Amino acid sequence: MQTHGVVAKEAFTMKIIVHKRRNTMVKKCLIVLLIAGLLMSSVFAAGSKESPVGAPQKMRVYAERFTPGIDRAISTLPPLRAFDDIARDYEKLFPNVEIEFYNFMGDHSNTSEYMSWITTQSIAGTLPELVMAQATELEGFKENEWFVDLRPYLEKPNPYVPGNKRWMDLFGEKIISTRLSSTGELWALPISLVATGIYYNKTLFNELGLEAPQEWEEFKHVLKTIRDKTDVIPFLFDMSTTTKASWAYRVFLSFLFEPLLPQIDLDGNEIVSTEEFARAVKFGILGAATPQHREVLRLLDEWKDYFQRGFLTAPATGLFNRGQAAMWWEGIWEYPVLEADPLKTFEVGTFYVPRITSATSKYVDDNAPMRMIGGASGVQLAVSRSAVDKNMVDQAIDFLMYITTPEHNGRIAAESKELAPIVIGAKGDDSLDSFLEQANNGITTFIIERFFSPEQINDWFRTLQDFLSQKISLEEATNRLQRIYVAAADLLIEKNKFVF
């Protein structure tokens, strides 16, 4: 019995010990869970800061190469300030608004990377209220309602331009129409004009007794001479992305289909609309299966023999500046960089893409105007969902109107020297005047980015690459491209309910 009593006492003691230990462990578990809960709630709370009542509303602006304070392409170029000064003046008019310039740290010229950023930031709801975006690339997000259609606002007067009755009149309908989506929306407002030109090594040309060619046959002679007599790459052409491929393609389309323009461009405004494109494809006037288009591919195929090796995947950075290439087709944004490059040892000249004449192809009209590659595809600002969520759409539009007066638009563009102003009457940098003369003839009539969806653009581009690398024949390339043309026309007809 005594033993039983001792055991009972020990068991009772053990129960107390176990009970105490259990309590200690439960306390530890509770502490751990409490800490975890606090941590998680602080993580989730971090994203939901709200501005205190009465504080200025912040409008973030990402304006790509116009962004004040960004690193310039060459460090000797002065930092940009004009846009910032204009923004501060605007803030004086609206003390409840604070404008903050956002700097995108990635490569805005890399479409994949940039669109990934646009997409992810839009999903998160953190995209700047005014953001640079190519208007034609935002169409796929229409049903997401991530961007505001600016077209209706262009009918309103710009209060910052005395006497202006319609904001649209400051740009011109034609130039704006080149940025409309396939269903007529304007997803981003262009605030600059771009032009392109072929930069050439004038020093080398002089040594070889060559002149800047005006016509395509002359151009071929120049290319051949440089290839035969020097080790220099005759023509630097970057086809690792769709941009330059699109330029070349559009120039050739313009020259070769110019005689058929009256049958395609029914309203005669020298810009082929999505409806006109779809109709022309359906009626067999326009498309890859036409003899004119076969000429486009033939010309590209001949020209590629003078490009640098690896032109299909390697960006052509630096080879022209170092004198390793004789010619380089680029945008006007490269002009100040070339001029300021201290390592460049030759004189740079420019000429536009040589005219294709009947000496090159029987389908060309020798009197056709030289169409410009460029237009309103430079800096374009879209009003994002962030502005909608913050009830700042009207403010954002108002700021866009403020920066698109002739004075402000000219100031911003002139300071950067990389792009031209787009507002009628705005004065840009004098050095770009020669590039912009071509604008008098209008821009290329066939802007494929308006007709093809992003996926169709990719298919078109891959087909061109396969053709130029001789992986597929002219026939196969023609068949594939024709399927893309027809699919594009069908999609446009379906979206817009066109009836012919």
Next chain:
Amino acid sequence: MFSTFYKKRSIGIVRRPSIFVLSMLVPSLFLVLLFNYYPILQSITYSFFKWSGGHKKTFLGLKNYIDLFTSSVFYISLYNQLVILVLRTIFLIVPALLVARLIFGLKTWAKASNFFRLIFVVPVVIPPIVVLLIWQFLLDGEIGLINSFLQAVSLGNLTRAWLGDPKTALGSVIAIGFPWVQGTNMLIFLAGFLAVDESIWDSVTLEGVSSLQRFFYIDIHLILGQLKLNIILTIIQLMQDFVGIMVLTDGGPGTATLVPGLLLYKNAFQYAKMGYANAIGVVLFVVILSLSILNSRIGKESNQ
């Protein structure tokens, strides 16, 4: 009796700490479920919808999968991926295994063993993008070092636009990282060799087996676990990785280097076809899982 009672209680006391351990795991489990498993389930769900990332979704049923399995571009990307998978798995496993075995052979000479171990592991810390950009320069058709070297040794006729020619682009991408001694793989193999009992090595030596026979019939079998692990990890990494291709060729020229991962990325972020991209992701997941299970089964049979 007390001692028996105490043992029972001791057993009870030993069981108790598992509640504490479980509670420590709960926050991590929650986060893994939220940030790993939940997105996987969402991805599978969205693969049946037309979705561009916004709030609107349209149920399509199996249409995304039908479009995917009837797309020639998808099969091209699968073919490219298969070639990359087979060749790069060999390149990333075999040299690492050989180097690990050689370093193991130096185990009696500590300084040399440590030196070689360090040499082969240091490259692991170099950011992959740096390696890619260096190789992009090496393979450049105009200014690349490989072409310059070939010209310098009078083999100019062998120069190519390595990344710009569809005939050589895929091979060039596969060759990135030559001589392919992957530091992490090498360390795992080396750890396997070092974990084997010394007596086994001694008895093998006494048997008078040749080095080659020893390597194929004994060494590989002794580190089969590590081999299996490295193969599975390499397969998973190769199936998912498309960044290198995106940087070097963006899937081009044409579709010469296009892989399913890059196709997924383009559909999601360039074409705004998130639903279709999710379908590609689901198919990739099934393929990777199948390969991992197959690899595991083969390894088990070899063990037996």
